[in-house]
Amino acid sequence: xxxxxxxxxxxxxxxxxxxxxxxxxxxxxxxxxxxxxxxxxxxxxxxxxxxxxxxxxxxxxxxxxxxxxxxxxxxxxxxxxxxxxxxxxxxxxxxxxxxxxxxxxxxxxxxxxxxxxxxxxxxxxxxxxxxxxxxxxxxxxxxxxxxxxxxxxxxxxxxxxxxxxxxxxxxxxxxxxxxxxxxxxxxxxxxxxxxxxxxxxxxxxxxxxxxxxxxxxxxxxxxxxxxxxxxxxxxxxxxxxxxxxxxxxxxxxxxxxxxxxxxxxxxxxxxxxxxxxxxxxxxxxxxxxxxxxxxxxxxxxxxxxxxxxxxxxxxxxxxxxxxxxxxxxxxxxxxxxxxxxxxxxxxxxxxxxxxxxxxxxxxxxxxxxxxxxxxxxxxxxxxxxxxxxxxxxxxxxxxxxxxxxxxxxxxxxxxxxxxxxxxxxxx
Amino acid sequence: xxxxxxxxxxxxxxxxxxxxxxxxxxxxxxxxxxxxxxxxxxxxxxxxxxxxxxxxxxxxxxxxxxxxxxxxxxxxxxxxxxxxxxxxxxxxxxxxxxxxxxxxxxxxxxxxxxxxxxxxxxxxxxxxxxxxxxxxxxxxxxxxxxxxxxxxxxxxxxxxxxxxxxxxxxxxxxxxxx
Numbered sequence: 001x002x003x004x005x006x007x008x009x010x011x012x013x014x015x016x017x018x019x020x021x022x023x024x025x026x027x028x029x030x031x032x033x034x035x036x037x038x039x040x041x042x043x044x045x046x047x048x049x050x051x052x053x054x055x056x057x058x059x060x061x062x063x064x065x066x067x068x069x070x071x072x073x074x075x076x077x078x079x080x081x082x083x084x085x086x087x088x089x090x091x092x093x094x095x096x097x098x099x100x101x102x103x104x105x106x107x108x109x110x111x112x113x114x115x116x117x118x119x120x121x122x123x124x125x126x127x128x129x130x131x132x133x134x135x136x137x138x139x140x141x142x143x144x145x146x147x148x149x150x151x152x153x154x155x156x157x158x159x160x161x162x163x164x165x166x167x168x169x170x171x172x173x174x175x176x177x178x179x180x181x182x183x184x185x186x187x188x189x190x191x192x193x194x195x196x197x198x199x200x201x202x203x204x205x206x207x208x209x210x211x212x213x214x215x216x217x218x219x220x221x222x223x224x225x226x227x228x229x230x231x232x233x234x235x236x237x238x239x240x241x242x243x244x245x246x247x248x249x250x251x252x253x254x255x256x257x258x259x260x261x262x263x264x265x266x267x268x269x270x271x272x273x274x275x276x277x278x279x280x281x282x283x284x285x286x287x288x289x290x291x292x293x294x295x296x297x298x299x300x301x302x303x304x305x306x307x308x309x310x311x312x313x314x315x316x317x318x319x320x321x322x323x324x325x326x327x328x329x330x331x332x333x334x335x336x337x338x339x340x341x342x343x344x345x346x347x348x349x350x351x352x353x354x355x356x357x358x359x360x361x362x363x364x365x366x367x368x369x370x371x372x373x374x375x376x377x378x379x380x381x382x383x384x385x386x387x388x389x390x391x392x393x394x395x396x397x398x399x400x401x402x403x404x405x406x407x408x409x410x411x412x413x414x415x416x417x418x419x420x421x422x423x424x425x426x427x
Numbered sequence: 428x429x430x431x432x433x434x435x436x437x438x439x440x441x442x443x444x445x446x447x448x449x450x451x452x453x454x455x456x457x458x459x460x461x462x463x464x465x466x467x468x469x470x471x472x473x474x475x476x477x478x479x480x481x482x483x484x485x486x487x488x489x490x491x492x493x494x495x496x497x498x499x500x501x502x503x504x505x506x507x508x509x510x511x512x513x514x515x516x517x518x519x520x521x522x523x524x525x526x527x528x529x530x531x532x533x534x535x536x537x538x539x540x541x542x543x544x545x546x547x548x549x550x551x552x553x554x555x556x557x558x559x560x561x562x563x564x565x566x567x568x569x570x571x572x573x574x575x576x577x578x579x580x581x582x583x584x585x586x587x588x589x590x591x592x593x594x595x596x597x598x599x600x601x602x603x604x605x
Binding site for chain 2: 015016018019021022024035036038039042043047049064065070072073075076079120121122124136137138139140141143144147148150152154186187190191220222285372373374391393394395396399
């Protein structure tokens, strides 16, 4: 019997199996941010165990509320900063260099095919786009990861999602994943890895694959995984060109993590996305999705473009393409937050920031900010936001606020008209 | 330290209770568990549920439906229960991270089939909400008493989860072993 990508990674990282079905894995990456790490740091200090297992495998960033908005968030940032300095964690990103963790860490080349990674953040599943096993965990798992470099899992089964056909212009990875979550339901992949296959994934950039994998958790999935291929190698090449003689050699090596042809799946789902329309959420769960045409005309108070789902350069290009030469409706406000400083600079160089500003968008620094209602764009009671983020829970972006999830193109079109709008209709 | 399980129950008769509802993100700026105490399930809108009410204040056990604890990985969700002396959740199923976080803190996330949860919800109505739950971990039994009636159910717990509860949590377990 062949193995799935996750099974191969589990086998290669197995430290211990204390009980049948419980697998303790060695970790290649322990990723940290300022919201969930400080309590772990304080607990390690309290236990007299303020140590780190390997300061080169730990990466840390201040991203959720940055620059700090008040004394409490300043303390969280300080605790992470002091800890990173104390343990000489070189890959620590502070104000001026920081960005949304799941955009920043991949961009730095930290995630490779076959890696194991944990972070105290549910959207860690994003990193599976590189053919890695990456899982969101709580603070206790993070604390043990920091101290011992291990994490325990019940080995997840894998759901294979085949994305067949080809996407129509104006339909993006976000629309695909919203549709897939609608089909799976919010717990359709609990304790499962979702492997994405098929010509649609093969044709996707790493940015798009990260959008896909980012929302695996919204179906309950432990990790979203794409197969490493030449797109993966091309993306990582600046970081791995010293490791491999050629891209071909890198691909050959990374291919060891690809799922075997005779691997055993929990289930296999086939979707032909050729006729897929842009999708939007309604209600308070990410599986409440409808084609944009059925949601068109819904009044919106704020448009938010950014986050670990859709704050990458391609996302900004797609939004800017819709916005170019147009103005934000005077019935709403538009906010764009490039996910990292590098993306911000690229967007500046390409003239995208100019387009956003000409349209009347507020451009904020890279931060998680409004997505989880912590800063930079919180909703008032009764307001609705068209957002490129990943969660629409009741109160997520502010008590009494409603969030409609959508692609950057749909969000941009919505910004222009003031109501949910199919970007293809604007052309 | 091993925790105490059982006591008065509060019933949340809805699937997909998410961690934003259990503890809103605006309170994630706290750096101690104790500071979370007043905000338990502040944003949860559910008929008959009052986050400031006596029923929640007295509760030691939560009984709910499918996919409890979905969404964010925030361990603040189990913590806000812990500091309010709620060490047991009983539901039809859990989101993976929440479930792991409960056991990692040495607390119980007990899974019971829908029929058993239905029976517990029925007992709640019959007893006007006054249901007391005893958890017998060695025998893997839940006994609920209300309106002079007693119902009991057996549950499964993996040896690993049991070891975490016995050790007092994952840090203690891992520190002794790795």
